[in-house]
Amino acid sequence: MRRLLALLLLLQTFDAGLVHAKRQLxxxxxxxxxxxxxxxxxxGFPVVYVVGRDEIVTVLYSRTxxxxxxxxxxxxxxxxxxDLALTRLASGExxxxxxxxQFATHRWEIGAGYGVFNHQNLVxxxxxxxxxxxxxxxxxLQQALGTIDNRYVASLGLRHTFIPEWKWFSxxxxxxxxxxxxxxxxPPKPLQSSNQMVYVSLGLRGFISRRFMWRADWRKYxxxxxxxxxxxxxxxxxxxxxFF
Amino acid sequence: xEIRLSSVLLAAALLSGCGWFHRGDKGPTQIVAEESAGEPSxxxxxxxxxxxxxxxxxxxxxxLGGYFGALSIQDFGTNPIYGVRAAxxxxxxxxxxxxxxxxxxxxxxxxxVFPDITVLNDSGRRFTYYxxxxxxxxxxxEIFFGRGRAFNSALYVTVGMGDVKFAxxxxxxxxxxxxxxxxxxxxxxMHLDVRDHVFETDLTGRTKNVHNLEATLGLTVFY
Numbered sequence: 484m485r486r487l488l489a490l491l492l493l494l495q496t497f498d499a500g501l502v503h504a505k506r507q508l509x510x511x512x513x514x515x516x517x518x519x520x521x522x523x524x525x526x527g528f529p530v531v532y533v534v535g536r537d538e539i540v541t542v543l544y545s546r547t548x549x550x551x552x553x554x555x556x557x558x559x560x561x562x563x564x565x566d567l568a569l570t571r572l573a574s575g576e577x578x579x580x581x582x583x584x585q586f587a588t589h590r591w592e593i594g595a596g597y598g599v600f601n602h603q604n605l606v607x608x609x610x611x612x613x614x615x616x617x618x619x620x621x622x623x624l625q626q627a628l629g630t631i632d633n634r635y636v637a638s639l640g641l642r643h644t645f646i647p648e649w650k651w652f653s654x655x656x657x658x659x660x661x662x663x664x665x666x667x668x669x670p671p672k673p674l675q676s677s678n679q680m681v682y683v684s685l686g687l688r689g690f691i692s693r694r695f696m697w698r699a700d701w702r703k704y705x706x707x708x709x710x711x712x713x714x715x716x717x718x719x720x721x722x723x724x725x726f727f
Numbered sequence: 728x729e730i731r732l733s734s735v736l737l738a739a740a741l742l743s744g745c746g747w748f749h750r751g752d753k754g755p756t757q758i759v760a761e762e763s764a765g766e767p768s769x770x771x772x773x774x775x776x777x778x779x780x781x782x783x784x785x786x787x788x789x790x791l792g793g794y795f796g797a798l799s800i801q802d803f804g805t806n807p808i809y810g811v812r813a814a815x816x817x818x819x820x821x822x823x824x825x826x827x828x829x830x831x832x833x834x835x836x837x838x839x840v841f842p843d844i845t846v847l848n849d850s851g852r853r854f855t856y857y858x859x860x861x862x863x864x865x866x867x868x869e870i871f872f873g874r875g876r877a878f879n880s881a882l883y884v885t886v887g888m889g890d891v892k893f894a895x896x897x898x899x900x901x902x903x904x905x906x907x908x909x910x911x912x913x914x915x916x917m918h919l920d921v922r923d924h925v926f927e928t929d930l931t932g933r934t935k936n937v938h939n940l941e942a943t944l945g946l947t948v949f950y
Contacts, residue, residue: 525879595823633890668896723861
């Protein structure tokens with residue numbers, strides 16, 4: 484525990500040192516009548532300081548939709564994104580407070596969820612990169628936990644979102660290749676402990692709030708085996724994701 | 728002769744390759760200040776335009792750390808547990824979190840009474856899990872320490888699923904938790920957590936759901 488604490492402190496000082504060495508902080512001028520600074524990054528935290536119009540505040544860093552700021556006399560507090568977006572740079576331009584990524588045109592996505600693979604409980608996680616608004620490369624890593632075996636499935640594929648601008652509900656379809664590794668729980672051993680697979684998928688996706696979204700997917704796999712017949716397991720899953 | 732020819736060809740290819748690498752570079756372009764056609768200017772302005780770069784704001788939405796505590800493995804006593812955790816804060820209310828931890832089971836009452844009986848071998852007693860959770864800050868607020876100090880805090884609930892490996896078998900497990908996050912500074916947080924890992928097992932003869940409660944103390948850093 485002590486070692487862990489020491490490591491954490493070391494990491495943090497390293498991080499802080501780097502920040503001070505390289506990073507210049509953004510300074511903005513309050514252009515609304517005032518800017519409220521809260522004691523914490525949340526709507527319920529009390530206002531502890533108010534900065535007046537034309538005063539300068541330094542933006543230290545952000546956490547979710549809140550920004551830690553420092554006033555001219557050293558007082559620190561948390562300002563809401565919407566309030567800070569009203570400030571200006573010294574040159575008079577609007578402050579570069581980044582807006583939330585647009586859901587329809589987002590590029591990166593990371594998520595996890597629950598599903599059923601061939602009647603087995605499935606834990607799934609994925610990373611997604613959008614080549615265009617409607618075409619994604621998806622990498623999925625999942626574990627199917629059954630009573631007889633435990634299998635790991637990795638897959639790489641392409642997914643098409645039919646109408647990306649439909650925010651709450653948009654259908655998708657995909658194809659790809661996959662690989663499974665079977666770790667048997669109950670003897671006898673499976674005939675093959677690893678297989679290559681291909682899949683087709685149909686799915687839905689939708690926006691929840693800010694950078695949060697949901698995804699549901701149905702997949703049909705073809706498992707290439709060294710027997711006369713290939714297996715065709717199905718899978719469905721539901722998950723939550725964050726997009727950037 | 729053939730060798731010489733091929734070396735000449737190779738050299739040509741290399742040269743053309745070099746050319747290809749440099750094709751993005753533009754040669755020095757001459758900028759000629761335009762003067763008004765009338766009278767010549769008296770003072771030549773020599774102002775170097777400064778490239779103004781607006782600093783970016785660092786987002787500290789990730790939380791990374793470790794924890795330590797006690798895990799009560801049903802039928803196998805209470806044992807120390809240690810693990811690592813990583814979280815991403817999506818909004819002031821919601822966060823996604825992952826856990827990775829390990830512990831080692833003790834002996835059952837049966838084994839204590841009859842020392843000749845062993846239910847599990849040594850590797851089977853190892854209890855490891857990973858969890859993927861979603862959390863919600865139910866009661867954010869401040870905790871007061873004396874008159875002059877207040878720490879930001881939040882009481883949160885988590886729910887998730889993952890894999891518990893126990894008795895050399897991987898089982899699908901659900902977990903439910905409640906915890907308190909206390910921010911010592913804005914980047915360092917202390918966690919107190921109680922979580923239940925529920926999974927189905929037939930280890931003691933009949934198939935049943937077992938509850939494995941853990942109480943842990945953790946430390947995390949925001950990045």
